[in-house]
Amino acid sequence: MIVKFSKHGKGKASGVLDYLLKEKGSKGTLVPRTHAKVLYGDPVLTEHLINTTSHKTKYKSGYLSFSERADEISEADKKRIMQEFEAVIFCGLENDQYDILWVEHADKDIDDAHPVGRLELNFVIPCQELRSGKSFQPYYEPADQKRVNAWKNIINSEVKTIKGEPLSDPNDPERKRLVNPYSSNAPRPTPFDMKAYTKEDADKDEEVIANPPSRKLLEEAIKRRLLLDWQEGIAMNRRRVLGRLEQWGLKINRGNSEKTLSVTSSKLTDKNGKPMGVRLKGGMFERGFDGLRFQPHNKEREHSIYDHRVSRNERKQSDETLLATGIKIKEAYHQERYKSSATLEPLVSDRVVEQELEVSKPTTTENYYKSFRCSGIIKLDSC
Template sequence: MIAKFSDHGKGKASGVLNYLLKEKGDKGALMPRTHAKVLYGDPVLTEHLINTTPYKSKYKSGYLSFSERADEISEADKKRIMQEFEAIIFCGLEGDQYDILWVEHADKDIDDAHPVGRLELNFVIPCQELRSGKAFQPYYEPADQKRVNAWKNIINSEVKTIQGEPLSDPNDPERKRLVNPYSSHAPRPTPFDMKVYTKKDADKDEETIANPPSRTLLEEAIKRRLLLDWQNGILMNRRMVLGRLEEWGLKINRGNSEKTLSVTSSKLTDKNGKPIGVRLKGGMFEKGFDGLRFRSHNKEWEQAVYDHRISRNERKQSDEELLATGIKIKEAYHQERYRSSATPESLVSDKVVEQELEVAEPATTETYRPSLRPRF
């Protein structure tokens, strides 16, 4: 499972809600989306809160994406995952201080053998604390990413499928890819079937690189051509990758991270004539790229897989400590920011309420405390 947050969130609620719950029919009219269902929340309430929020950021949306199919994970585990996600996002807040809508999608990778697709748990959160009316930012990457990633790692280590198999671990070296096969600017999946990639296709991609019609097509062409060179044993380290990009007339931008490369083409510019950058993600673009590590028969690769698996307990302990610390920091922040939003004192004392309950229900000693917001 991976957790992703969208950059969208400044428009009307109809955009995100239509995507989650509807699809276009044969005549272009919107109809209920197949394999989509609301698991928790009220779309009407969420839409109203988003559209009436006075702040620039109206909502935060995203999804928890699984390699497993929707019918391979129990409803109890889905509920647990959603509840725990809320706990690490809304640290210290009570149920009536926020709103969240959960929508399940199960329409990815459906085929004749698999009528139910991969599980996605989509969420939408209005960016407003409901008691005070103050702005609320559910996720700010520099402050929240480590906490969310630690929780994700713990869930992947603890939750199992209905068949008893552990959830797929996105950090497992076996799952690492040479290139990210998804363009962030194009519908998924982008075309990366290298089994049917011919010389004619390669020539066409080189023409696209030389005269790129768009950022998306340039990104896809670069990745496919580099994958071909790697398969042919031509590109086996970072220096070779950089040399190949420069050979194609691309400029390597400064300030690249340890994990990505950014390039520009003089033939692809914005309306002001400024070159448009293309960020390349995947193992091939990391600073210490070694092509041999991606060969299944390579001993270094096998050692990396082995080390990852035997250190599972140590990594889980580290994640638990990181999560506990992150929650404590976020709780303190929320309590300080929304301090004036505390629940007002009851007009009737707890003692009087308890006496009335004892009279009404003498057969039980359990005190009833009404929930501020129903949970699942």
């Protein structure tokens, strides 16, 4: 399982909700999306909160993506994963201080042998603390990435499929690829069929690299050409990768991380004339890349010597410590930022709610908001 957060969040709620819950029908109209279902939350309430907030960033969305299919993970484990994710994101907040919508997708990689696709747990979070109305940032990468990644690693080590098999571990060395075939801005799947890659295709990619029309196309062309070089025994180590990029007229930016490379082309600029960077991800772009390690026989030998399961157990202990520390820090931040909301009086008194709805005091977040919707404060068709 991996965790991904979207960069979108400033538009109306219809954009993200239509994607999650609807698809185009045969006549071009939107119809309910096949293999999509709401697991938790209320789309009407989430839409209302997003569309009425005055904050610039209106929502944060993303997904938990699994290699396993939706029917290979129990409903109890799905519930556990969602609840623990909320505990990691909303550290120190009560249930009525935030809203989250969970939608399951099971339409990826469906075929005749597998009528149920891979599991995706999609989430949408309005960027507003509900008691005070203050802005709320569910995920800020520099501050939250380590904590979320630690939680992800723990879930991958603890949760098992209904057959008792562990979840796929994205940190397994055998899962490392020479390049990440997915552009961050490209629709999936990105065209990366190297078996059908001809010399004519290579020439076209070199033209794209020389005169890139967009970052997405430049990124894909670079990766395909380097993969072809590797297959032909040319780009076999870090030095040769850098030399190839420079040969194509690309500038290698300083400050590259241990895991990625960033390049720019003088022919690809933004509206201000500044070169636009392209970040390249994958084993080929790591600082210590040696192509020989990616040869099948060498990967098998390396994996037999290096017992990844032992390393996984050691990492789990480190992840548990990192997660506990991260939660403590984030919890203190949330409690300090929203401390004036801790004893906020309810918008509608319990007596009024009981008189108008003839029900007892709400005991869950779902019923709490339903009381407001059905009393006219928020309009809901199902009331």
